[in-house]
Every structure is written in C-alpha cells, then in structure tokens.
Amino acid sequence: MTVLAPTAQSMNAMSCHICGLLVSTDYITAHSAHCPRCDARLHSRKPNSLNRTLALLIAAAIFYVPANIYPVLTLVSFGKATTNTIMGGVIELAQGGQWTIAVIVFVASVLVPIFKIVALLFLVLSVRMKKTRALRQRSVLYRFTEFVGRWSMIDIFMISILIALVKLQSIATVTAGPGAIAFAAVVIITMFAAMAFDPRLIWDVSREEDDRN
Numbered sequence: 001m002t003v004l005a006p007t008a009q010s011m012n013a014m015s016c017h018i019c020g021l022l023v024s025t026d027y028i029t030a031h032s033a034h035c036p037r038c039d040a041r042l043h044s045r046k047p048n049s050l051n052r053t054l055a056l057l058i059a060a061a062i063f064y065v066p067a068n069i070y071p072v073l074t075l076v077s078f079g080k081a082t083t084n085t086i087m088g089g090v091i092e093l094a095q096g097g098q099w100t101i102a103v104i105v106f107v108a109s110v111l112v113p114i115f116k117i118v119a120l121l122f123l124v125l126s127v128r129m130k131k132t133r134a135l136r137q138r139s140v141l142y143r144f145t146e147f148v149g150r151w152s153m154i155d156i157f158m159i160s161i162l163i164a165l166v167k168l169q170s171i172a173t174v175t176a177g178p179g180a181i182a183f184a185a186v187v188i189i190t191m192f193a194a195m196a197f198d199p200r201l202i203w204d205v206s207r208e209e210d211d212r213n
C-alpha cells in the first residue's frame with residue numbers, strides 16, 4: 001500500500017511549473033494567477049495534459065513512418081548517388097564491421113522513439129482508465145522516458161557532423177534527406193509530448209480513490 005503524502009492541491013496551494021515556488025490559492029484569488037517570483041502562469045495541473053499528450057503522440061507516430069521509409073542521407077560521390085534510410089544505414093554499418101555505431105544508431109533512432117511513444121501512451125491510458133496500481137513504477141517510467149528522449153538527437157548530430165566533414169573534402173557531397181526532417185520531427189514532438197504530460201495526474205487518481213473510501 002502506497003502512503004499518500006499531502007499534495008499542494010490538497011493543501012490549497014499551487015506550485016509554479018517554472019521555478020517551483022509554492023503559492024497559496026488565497027494569494028491567487030486576491031492577486032493574480034501569475035507566480036509572484038517568476039511571473040509564469042500558475043496551474044494546479046498542466047491544462048489539458050492528457051489530450052495534448054495524446055495528440056502529440058499521434059502526430060509523432062505519423063511522422064515515424066516517413067522517418068523510416070524515406071532516406072535520411074544522400075551521398076553523391078563521383079557522380080554516383082547513394083541514399084540510406086535509417087535501417088539501411090544500420091545494416092550497412094553492421095556489414096562494414098562498425099558494430100558499436102550500428103547498435104548506437106539502432107537504439108537511438110529505432111528503439112528509443114518507439115519506446116517513448118509506447119511508454120507515454122501507456123501512461124496516458126492508465127491515468128484515463130484510473131488505474132491505481134504501480135504508481136511509483138509509473139512515475140519512474142515517466143522520468144526515464146523524459147531522460148532517454150534527448151539521446152535520440154544523437155542521430156541528427158551525426159548527420160550534421162557527417163555533412164560538415166564531407167563538405168570540407170569537396171570530393172563527395174552529402175545532403176540530409178526527407179527522412180531526416182521527419183525523424184527530427186518525431187524526436188521534437190515526443191519531447192513536447194513528454195513535457196505536456198503531467199506526472200502528478202498518476203497520483204491524483206489514487207487520491208480520488210482514497211477520498212471515496
């Protein structure tokens with residue numbers, strides 16, 4: 001049984017999303033709905049958190065398709081153009097014996113985005129279905145999802161470094177393909193989705209349950 005500590009909401013206060021200052025609801029009714037310290041707008045919970053997260057997840061899932069179908073990279077060398085999709089690049093790296101890089105690219109560009117979308121979808125649905133089990137584990141899952149997301153950008157960095165390096169030599173040209181733009185969109189949108197989700201909602205559900213008993 002999880003012991004429920006009091007929340008700001010249950011003690012008639014709101015914490016600022018930006019600076020963390022705890023503001024009493026009396027102050028808000030008497031003065032303004034803005035944080036007295038940093039002037040950010042105060043919300044007890046992120047507004048429309050579940051719907052916004054869900055909408056962003058759907059958008060990310062849509063972009064995930066072109067990110068994997070279209071080439072992320074086009075290399076033109078001696079008049080010959082070769083294009084590579086993410087998976088094509090992974091296979092080529094593995095065949096070339098570059099196992100470490102192949103694994104890094106596969107984990108960062110294929111597994112991490114899928115994991116993020118599925119994990120956040122699970123969190124949104126579990127809150128919506130008012131699940132009261134594994135509260136702490138779900139909070140840990142949320143924090144892990146937020147932490148792991150930034151590492152997907154490693155791929156975009158690799159493409160930009162590669163383009164810069166090849167441009168220096170001027171024998172070959174490398175350009176980012178449409179897949180790279182779609183992939184960047186997936187990474188950025190899932191980051192926003194993770195930010196839109198309010199993890200406190202996980203705990204609110206069990207509080208409602210507690211009040212009823």
Ligand SMILES: [Zn+2]
Pocket residue numbers: 016017018019020021035036037038039040
């Ligand atoms: Zn503040």
